Amino acid sequence: MTTTEASLPAVSEVARPAKKRPRAIGTTAWYVVALFICAVMVVPLLWMITIGLKDKTAVFDIPPRLLPHEFHWSNFIKGPQAIHFPRLFLNSVVITALSVLGGVMTAMMAGYALARLRFPGRKVWFYLFVGSMLLPGVVGLIPLFQMYKSIGWYDTWLPLIVPAFLGGNPLFIFLARQYFLAIPYSIDEAAKIDGAGHLRIFVSVMLPLTRPAWLTMAILAFQASWNDYLNPLVYLYSSGKWPLSVGMASFISPFAGKTPDWSYYMATNLLYMLPPLIIFFAAQRYFIQGLGALGSTNQK
Amino acid sequence: MSRNAGSDVKAAYLFIAPAVIGFGVFVGYPLIRSFYLALTKYNGLTDPVFVGLGNFRRLFTTDPAFWPALRATGYLVLLYVPLSLVLGLALAMFCNQRFAGVRVVRTLAYLPVVLPAVATITLWKFMLDPQVGLLNTILDRLGLPTSLWLQSPKMAMPSVVLVMLWGVGGTMIIFLAALQSVPTELYEAAKVDGAGPWSMFFRITMPMISPIMLLQVILQTTAALQTFNQPKILTNGGPGFSTNVLMLSIYNNGFPTLGRIPQLGYASAQVWVLFVIIIAVIALTAKFSSLWTYSDNN
Numbered sequence: 001m002t003t004t005e006a007s008l009p010a011v012s013e014v015a016r017p018a019k020k021r022p023r024a025i026g027t028t029a030w031y032v033v034a035l036f037i038c039a040v041m042v043v044p045l046l047w048m049i050t051i052g053l054k055d056k057t058a059v060f061d062i063p064p065r066l067l068p069h070e071f072h073w074s075n076f077i078k079g080p081q082a083i084h085f086p087r088l089f090l091n092s093v094v095i096t097a098l099s100v101l102g103g104v105m106t107a108m109m110a111g112y113a114l115a116r117l118r119f120p121g122r123k124v125w126f127y128l129f130v131g132s133m134l135l136p137g138v139v140g141l142i143p144l145f146q147m148y149k150s151i152g153w154y155d156t157w158l159p160l161i162v163p164a165f166l167g168g169n170p171l172f173i174f175l176a177r178q179y180f181l182a183i184p185y186s187i188d189e190a191a192k193i194d195g196a197g198h199l200r201i202f203v204s205v206m207l208p209l210t211r212p213a214w215l216t217m218a219i220l221a222f223q224a225s226w227n228d229y230l231n232p233l234v235y236l237y238s239s240g241k242w243p244l245s246v247g248m249a250s251f252i253s254p255f256a257g258k259t260p261d262w263s264y265y266m267a268t269n270l271l272y273m274l275p276p277l278i279i280f281f282a283a284q285r286y287f288i289q290g291l292g293a294l295g296s297t298n299q300k
Numbered sequence: 301m302s303r304n305a306g307s308d309v310k311a312a313y314l315f316i317a318p319a320v321i322g323f324g325v326f327v328g329y330p331l332i333r334s335f336y337l338a339l340t341k342y343n344g345l346t347d348p349v350f351v352g353l354g355n356f357r358r359l360f361t362t363d364p365a366f367w368p369a370l371r372a373t374g375y376l377v378l379l380y381v382p383l384s385l386v387l388g389l390a391l392a393m394f395c396n397q398r399f400a401g402v403r404v405v406r407t408l409a410y411l412p413v414v415l416p417a418v419a420t421i422t423l424w425k426f427m428l429d430p431q432v433g434l435l436n437t438i439l440d441r442l443g444l445p446t447s448l449w450l451q452s453p454k455m456a457m458p459s460v461v462l463v464m465l466w467g468v469g470g471t472m473i474i475f476l477a478a479l480q481s482v483p484t485e486l487y488e489a490a491k492v493d494g495a496g497p498w499s500m501f502f503r504i505t506m507p508m509i510s511p512i513m514l515l516q517v518i519l520q521t522t523a524a525l526q527t528f529n530q531p532k533i534l535t536n537g538g539p540g541f542s543t544n545v546l547m548l549s550i551y552n553n554g555f556p557t558l559g560r561i562p563q564l565g566y567a568s569a570q571v572w573v574l575f576v577i578i579i580a581v582i583a584l585t586a587k588f589s590s591l592w593t594y595s596d597n598n
Contacts, residue, residue, distance in 0.1 A: 033394065034405050041408040044466070047434045048423050064432050106318040113315035117308045125316060125323075132327045134518075136578050138526050138547065140326060142554050142568050143333035146344065163326055167319025198311035227416040229529055234555060245418045249533055252422055262426060273419045280414040284407060 052076070052267035059262045072263065079264030080271060083247050084240075089271075092243040095160050095232075096225040102165035103172060103221040104214050110167050111176020112202055116188065126177065133170045145234060155237045160228075164221070172217045179213035180206070216286045219279060226276055244272050338572045342565035344556075355569035366570075368541040369549040372457065373574075376545055377524045379461045384520055385513070388471025393505075395472065396479045406476070410469035421533045424463040425450070428534075450535050453542040460530050460543055471516065478512035479505070510593035518585050522578050546574050 051059055052075055054068040080086070113119070114126050148159045167173060183206070191201045207214070229245040236242055239250070248269060252260040313320075338355060340348035359366045395406045412420055427434050428449040436446040449459045486504045495503070506513075528547040531537060537544035537552075552560075554567030 027399075030399060031401075034399075034401060037391070037394070037405055038408050040466075041411055041469075044420075044423055044427055044434070045411075047427065051426065060432055062431055064434065064437050106322070109315040110319035113312040117312040117315070119309040119312035122312070125320065128323060129319065132323065134522070134582060135327060135331070136522060136526055136575060138550065138571055139334055139575055140330035141550070142337060142564050142571065143330040144326065145555070146333075146564065147329070149344070163322065165318060166322025166325065168322060168326070173319060198307075198315070202315070223414060227418070229416075229418050234551075245416060248416075248418050248422065252425070265422070266426070269419050269423065273415050276414050276416060280411070 048266045048269060051263055052079075052270055054263045056261055056263050075263050075267035076271070079261070079266075079268040082261070082264055083251050083268065085244075085247075085268060085271065087240065088242055088244045088247040091157075091241060092226060092245075095157055095243055096222055098157075098161045099164035099168070099225040100218050100221040102161065103168050104217045106165055106167040107169060107172030107176045107217060108207070108210070108214055109202070110173045111178075111180050112206060114173070115177045115180035116183075116185070117198070129167075129170045129173045133174070141234070148235065154235060155241065157236075157241065159235045160225075160231055160243075164225075169217075169221065169224075172221070175217060176210075176213060179210050183209055212286065215283070219283055219286050222279065223276060248272055334568050334571055337565050337568035339569075340565040342563075342568075344562050344564050348565060351565070355566050356573075358566070359569055359573065365541060365544065365549060369544050369546045370573075372542065372544055373525060373527075373546045375457055376461065376527060376543075377521060379458065380464055380524045380527075381517070381520045383461070383465060384468055384471050385516060387465065387468045388516075389475050391468060391472040392475035392479055395476055410473055412466050413470045413473075417529045418533065420466065421463060421530055424466065425534050428459055428463075451539060453539045456535055456539060456542045460527075460534055463530055463534060464524075464527070471520065474512060474516060475509065478509040482508040514585065514589045514593050518582055521581050521585070525574060525578055525581070546570060550574070 050066065050068055053071045053073070054065075054075075055070065055072050058065070058069055110129070114122055114129075144159070145154075148154050153159050153162075187205060187209070188201050191205050196205070226243075227245065228243075229249065232243050232246045233249075236246065239247070242250075248265075251265050251268065252262075337348060339350060339352055341351050341354070342348035391409055395402060395409065426432075430436055430446070430448045430451060433449070435449070439446045447455050450456050482505065486508070487500060490500050490504055526547055527545055528551065531543045531545050531548050532551070535543045537548050550567050550570045553563050553570065556562050
């Protein structure tokens with residue numbers, strides 16, 4: 001992580017060749033490309049908002065109007081009502097909060113042990129954890145489904161939450177270990193002399209020092225859980241227990257060939273996107289940093 | 301000292317215990333169990349019946365849907381992975397320059413990655429509607445040919461890949477980090493020697509980021525082989541079998557959908573075919589990587 005930060009000023013150095021282009025044409029072409037990229041990313045989202053504000057039937061105008069004829073703000077009420085949004089939203093919040101807590105906590109604990117404590121087998125466990133990152137998730141799909149079913153966890157939230165409390169994400173263990181390795185050992189020596197045990201060192205010395213690491217993980221874990229579709233789809237049968245992802249997908253595939261209400265859907269979709277959007281803009285730095293660490297690990 | 305080391309071991313196992321248990325339950329057990337299930341006939345209710353390689357024989361010889369599923373998966377990977385790497389790297393190089401507003405471009409390019417897959421895929425499903433979708437409207441206004449997109453057997457898979465490529469910011473951000481760790485002195489020295497942008501790209505940039513390129517090839521290919529959300533939500537495998545990728549086939553065989561009896565053993569056999577393909581891709585990529593990756597042994 002420090003590598004990325006340290007090399008940030010380098011970006012501007014690399015940039016110099018580009019600045020030598022013939023001014024007028026070069027710069028214009030540059031901004032045309034930049035604008036095009038921005039448009040490709042933003043226009044679908046604006047289109048979504050437009051649809052979300054249109055009348056139910058105006059959605060099917062041919063050719064489509066780019067702007068709504070009249071603004072139907074009530075879509076933002078009626079759409080969510082159609083899928084019991086508050087309920088699904090709360091489901092998503094509980095599932096996500098617990099899996100973030102569990103995933104970050106157990107990965108930090110494992111990372112601490114692997115980086116700072118000497119014990120037989122620590123290399124073996126490290127390689128097993130890292131190796132399991134390459135194991136495709138699909139291999140576990142059917143046996144785990146059967147296992148959960150046989151212990152009565154089918155159609156409960158437990159399959160979505162408990163794995164997080166058991167070191168669910170090997171990438172997090174890897175990131176945590178990398179971060180812990182960078183902290184000077186003299187710090188724990190000092191704490192030990194003051195009579196602190198490992199739990200004490202971990203909680204009151206290490207956790208404050210590794211704030212960027214676990215914040216990054218918390219954000220990535222939030223995103224993974226809030227966005228997950230396959231697991232809740234497989235494990236949850238009752239619609240009252242669904243998180244938003246499954247609820248939203250079912251919104252547009254109603255039974256009996258009924259056309260979905262796209263304007264309701266898009267209004268609700270915006271509400272579904274809002275929490276990750278807000279977190280992204282509030283914590284951009286951590287998104288980039290977390291993956292930056294992944295990008296620079298092979299360079300050392 | 302020795303007392304200290306002893307307490308270290310005890311503490312270490314306490315700290316690592318959740319992850320170790322998790323490893324056993326979520327990695328070790330399923331690996332063994334799914335291999336066993338692949339050799340059985342099993343509907344999830346009665347006991348599994350051992351059938352040896354029967355499931356595999358059925359897959360490769362009598363199942364009319366298996367080869368199309370393999371072909372669809374291969375087509376998706378061959379279309380998506382190269383495009384994602386080239387676009388991702390191009391975008392990263394663009395965003396690695398200094399110009400006013402570069403941070404905005406970077407942020408917006410990464411934005412689709414953070415949005416929930418279900419939300420963006422359904423949005424694109426509407427964008428790709430032949431009559432009322434925005435994409436055809438834009439193409440039409442520009443006087444360009446329009447398409448049936450997801451409803452055409454020919455265009456369905458390219459459309460699925462198009463939707464996947466909207467998330468190319470994920471590839472970009474990792475390349476961006478790699479580009480930023482290339483030492484600047486290399487470019488400066490090359491410039492003094494009179495190197496142009498192309499030779500700088502092929503002789504400095506590419507070799508220096510080749511380890512990340514390798515990682516990306518492996519990650520993207522294994523992820524693409526397991527694509528589920530896009531074909532499930534956009535087309536549910538259709539039209540015909542044109543987007544019925546292996547993961548969708550596994551899902552449909554293995555889980556009780558629409559009152560069908562799940563064939564867990566049969567689906568597990570498909571999982572193992574997919575697993576072997578993934579291992580083979582990783583092994584081949586790693587084996588031939590020495591040909592094109594540059595490693596710095598200092």
